[in-house]
Amino acid sequence: MEDRTSQSAPGPHPDDRVKLNVGGKLFETTLSTVRSGGPDSLLAVLSDRPTHDPNPVFIDRDPEIFSVLLSLLRSNRLPSTARRFSKQELADEALYYGIESRLKSAMSPPSFSGIDASVVATIRPASDGLPSAFTAASDDGSVWIAHGGQISSYDWNLIPASTIRTHLEDITSIRRIWPDIAAVGSESAAGLHFYDISGGRHVGSTHWSDPSDPRIYKAQVTAISDSLSSVFASFDCPHRENCVLVIDKSTLQIASELGRQSGGSAKSMVPGKLTWLPERGVLVASSVTSGAFGCSGYIRLWDPRSGEVVWETIEPGSGRSSRFGDSFADVDVDVDEWTLFKICSKSGDLAMADVRNLGDDPWVYLNDKNPSMINRSEGGGDSVIHCYKKQAFVGREGGLEVWSRVEGSENRVEGESGVCEGLYRRNFVDKLKDSERGIIKKIEGGGNRLFVSRENAEGIEVWESSNSSAAVLIT
Structure with a gap:
């Protein structure tokens, strides 16, 4: 009989794309971006799904605030659209996604002089x-x-x-x-x-x-x-x-x-x-x-x-x-x-x-x-x-x-x-x-x-x- 040794599928690559459906709005980003919030963040956990799954992950949250937080994960900075939301709104959503430390770093004042x-x-x-x-x-x-x-x-x-x-x-x-x-x-x-x-x-x-x-x-x-x-x-x-x-x-x-x-x-x-x-x-x-x-x-x-x-x-x-x-x-x-x-x-x-x-x-x-x-x-x-x-x-x-x-x-x-x-x-x-x-x-x-x-x-x-x-x- 022919020896059929199955080859394991290659592991996920940081540039692999991830699709997210947040509050009915579709977002597409990379695996490295969603995991940059830390291994314990909600996005990192959700990114462990098989990458070949065609269905985007659905998250029942505000898509507009998520757009701000996604930009933060990409650039370590808050975009100008962040002005539309209060500190409380941003902090609540960052806490939900488990990326409060990233928001804290971006919003903390510069070294005091x-x-x-x-x-x-x-x-x-x-x-x-x-x-x-x-x-x-x-x-x-x-x-x-x-x-x-x-x-x-x-x-x-x-x-x-x-x-x-x-x-x-x-x-x-x-x-x-x-x-x-x-x-x-x-x-x-x-x-x-x-x-x-x-x-x-x-x-x-x-x-x-x-x-x-x-x-x-x-x-x-x-x-x-x-x-x-x-x-x-x-x-x-x-x-x-x-x-x-x-x-x-x-x-x-x-x-x-x-x-x-x-x-x-x-x-x-x-x-x-x-x-x-x-x-x-x-x-x-x-x-x-x-x-x-x-x-x-x-x-x-x-x-x-x-x-x-x-x-x-x-x-x-x-x-x-x-x-x-x-x-x-x-x-x-x-x-x-x-x-x-x-x-x-x-x-x-x-x-x-x-x-x-x-x-x-x-x-x-x-x-x-x-x-x-x-x-x-x-x-x-x-x-x-x-x-x-x-x-x-x-x-x-x-x-x-x-x-x-x-x-x-x-x-x-x-x-x-x-x-x-x-x-x-x-x-x-x-x-x-x-x-x-x-x-x-x-x-x-x-x-x-x-x-x-x-x-x-x-x-x-x-x-x-x-x-x-x-x-x-x-x-």
Whole structure:
């Protein structure tokens, strides 16, 4: 008998054509295009049918939006026709087809640069529109906004995802410690509380207590930060006793106590700002209070492992030999550059210090003679500072400016004055009309966005950089 060995059919080729019937409209594309959405996408699964099947795959969805998404798969860009649809419509369809990551990549703003940024949106929660606190995700630019006792979450596309009501009347501090978990505190209620934002439920609380000390009761949270394994929260009692608690993320139980002190003076007030510096393994805490004679406060670095203070400065006081009497109005840390920044309360000067080389007076004062900056206030009384993407953003009353490192420039420090020229360049982020919207109260970066809140102003401003070659902006 003749040996008839059957030959297996050749495998599919990337250029093989695929026909799809979406909502009654016929589309024809290649196998490589439909599979470019990823192996787990719906289109990749449907493309596993035999290529010789003459009947197109039927998908009961909107053909016009599918046309936009198919163009995205082909070119990694959104076509101009995408303007016909809302962000929500595009996101819903991309989620259905399993290609949300491709849409996210195309619609995400370009890398954030302060000198080329503008307000692209203002997020206003449906109720209690005055935000009391907010926290942004560093990876994708999503944001959670506390307003009154509620928390509204907005996804990477700034689309409202959910609103939950907490048991607190007024949330004054919030921190995203897990993708779905927020740590929240209130200056009118005791304890640090943890909420599952996606599930809308309370998952735990932490209270500072000491049965041996009657002064420790009803301690309220003033600031929150976190590391990979711990949550740090500063607690303040009505009797002015205060400390920073280290809380284990996995158990939400207190692991240790840092810097317990009595807040009877400026040098022992409760920290109002906490920042974890991961590369150095230290917690940066600062406190500032203002009175008839100006501002005073401290900056303190703790090692949570030993519980010891590794460096501190008290202003006015120690560490101010070059500019004694001009205490800081606000402090922040550039975690990428290992640099402390402070904005002086009287002069408005910006100073920096290398965390790796802190001493009695480590400050270098930045000087930039940009002539375009002389038409606005130079003071520092109502100033806030936030470091993001190796830039220092300063809010002076209503104005927003950015200090950017000048690459390849020569650092010139003038003797004992501690003034440095040519290291950073200062520019306005905003236009004059932007500065008239109100005093800036908080600045925070997330993803390729900057979020700004203002005194007595509804909502949170969203700032993004422009890019003429970027994907089409959908509003």
